[in-house]
Amino acid sequence: MHIVVTGMGIVAPIGTGIDQFWNAAVNGVNGITRIQGFDASSLHSRIAGQITDFNPADFLSPKQIEQTDRFTHLAISAAQQALADAGDLENYSPRRLGVSLGSGMGGFGTFESSVTRKFQNKSMPPFTVPRIMANSAAAWIATKFGWKGANLTCSTACSSAGNAIGMALDLLRTGKADAVIAGGAEACVLPLTMSGFEALHALSTGFNDDPAHASRPFAQGRDGFVMGEGAAILVLEKEEQALQRGAHIYARLAGYGCACDAAHLVAPDIDGQVAAMQAAIEDAGMTPDQVDYINAHATSTPLGDVIETKAIKQLFGERAQEIPISATKSMIGHTIGASAAIGSIATIMTLHTGTIHPTINLAEADPECDLNYTPNQAIRKNTRVGVCNAFAFGGNNASLVFTTR
Amino acid sequence: MDTAELEAKVIAFIASKVENIDTSTITTASKFEELGFDSLDTVQLLFDAEETFGVNFDGDEVKGLRSVGDIIDYISKHPPEDLKK
Known part of the structure; x- marks a missing residue:
């Protein structure tokens, strides 16, 4: 189903x-x-x-x-x-x-x-x-x-x-x-x-x-x-x-994964983030090598962005460099409990339109953040499988997988 | 403020709060429930009246406030400083 x-x-x-x-x-x-x-x-x-x-x-x-x-x-x-x-x-x-x-x-x-x-x-x-x-x-x-x-x-x-x-x-x-x-x-x-x-x-x-x-x-x-x-x-x-009923279909919501760090209430944790992304991809019946877009949680905190970068590298290995990533929060800030819904819409529109929105204000990346974050300019690229990340205080990590039909 | 002026102000205030009611029918005799306010709406209405007219409805007396005229009477008997002038 x-x-x-x-x-x-x-x-x-x-x-x-x-x-x-x-x-x-x-x-x-x-x-x-x-x-x-x-x-x-x-x-x-x-x-x-x-x-x-x-x-x-x-x-x-x-x-x-x-x-x-x-x-x-x-x-x-x-x-x-x-x-x-x-x-x-x-x-x-x-x-x-x-x-x-x-x-x-x-x-x-x-x-x-x-x-x-x-x-x-x-x-x-x-x-x-x-x-x-x-x-x-x-x-x-x-x-x-x-x-x-x-x-x-x-x-x-x-x-x-x-x-x-x-x-x-x-x-x-x-x-x-x-x-x-x-x-x-x-x-x-x-x-x-x-x-x-x-x-x-x-x-x-x-x-x-x-x-x-x-x-x-x-x-x-x-x-x-x-x-x-x-x-x-x-x-x-x-x-x-x-x-x-003849509805217009934007995308499939194919998978959902969640995991708790159970380590620290406010500090992010690589393993928890990996676990959530992995669980969502498995729930979609897929493997990490099928993912071709990530809408990052990426809030612009010094620690959080590095941890998410490391988590993506840990899960996707060498392919991590190839996957276009973007940070919607670079334009709108962090909308807390709404942010994953806004990120989901960005992910769905990426799959739906074949355009990946940029991460703005990325003239010079932190050396510890060394993936492809789609800096400053949108790119045209047809993608089929997008992951939307949301990582939270309480050690909560949630990831969603959207796909084209 | 004389009574007629206060009456006009309270009726105008009530008129701004009703929904789906012909505001020209509002009189001092109009009961809140006749104007479409349920009990919770009435609590909100009286709260808004306190804010608008600078009065504080006493905990016991508030239960007796059932009509537009009751609000006018209450304000007349307990005029806030700026209405005494």
Whole structure:
């Protein structure tokens, strides 16, 4: 049984909608700017990948907006696009339609504002809890579109969407759903989350006056990740049923693998990353020599990019040099729990269009990062098997394998 | 602020919160449930009213607030500083 992608939607710092996003990605457009949503002067990292041209009032009523956090707004927008793209799903029973979403932080903007009110002895907004809870976005998508089957949310930090898409694959393979809305959403360009990651020295601090060059995976001089926000959604269904209803098929979701380092909560681990990629490739019924594209996790931290490079070398051996790799985060920053869904869309579009988007800001690579990262310019190349990586705090590693039909 | 002015402001506030209701039908006698607010919507409405009018509905008294007029009466009896002028 094959599971296929028949609809996609995205809200990202370089574009809303698949066409706008992919056009920007292929052209290496930078999406990192100075923080605009709040006064960031007390932060050491004052830049982010933000979504500016976005208004939830375009698709939600004032009452619905009041009851929802920004991460839910982004998720609903991406889901609405993906469903429009997927076409007519009326033949499926609503109880067979599932949602599987990832978010690392959930409604953290609501958490921050409600905590602030509490400490000022002000009354508590009644929708504080339903706005914050991590499953709020999945629940709203189900409610808005009438998807009444399994409704799951996965919160595994930066691999949340990778695990969520993998969980969707499991739902379809085990016959628990006929179609699943799967992906991730995150909106934590916020004072508290930024300060928290700063305290771990995880964020870039040296490019506040030059935001366009801050997110530089694999490059010399990289000094941490740049916070980003966004959402991306896939509509997944069984190939046979998709063909029956005449759906447009972008790619197959062929494999999913996950592994925990069980070593350190925040430091990356080569063996865990290798294990996740290997498991995903095996799950797809394939071998590493068939992989011809990797969408790297690559957050632009000094350690993380070297560890991922070593993991790819360990798994793919001498072939590692031949496989084109790209880092979507070089353009949009790290969207935490949404990042693997955005990376999945980049992987799918790579297979679908025969174009590999570049890793920007890669004028000079770190000597320890010595693979083919598609520096600065997109390349035309037909690929058939793409791996999308997501590695996370908690020692979580998730990899997905997408293939052409 | 005189009573008529307060009444107009509260009705305008309620009108901005209702959905699928002809706002010209809202009067001081309108009950929240008649305007389409369920119990949770009403809690949110009263929270928004606190923010808008600078009042704090007391924990016990809030349970008795059921209509547009109840909000107006409450604000009249507990005027915030800037409404006393």
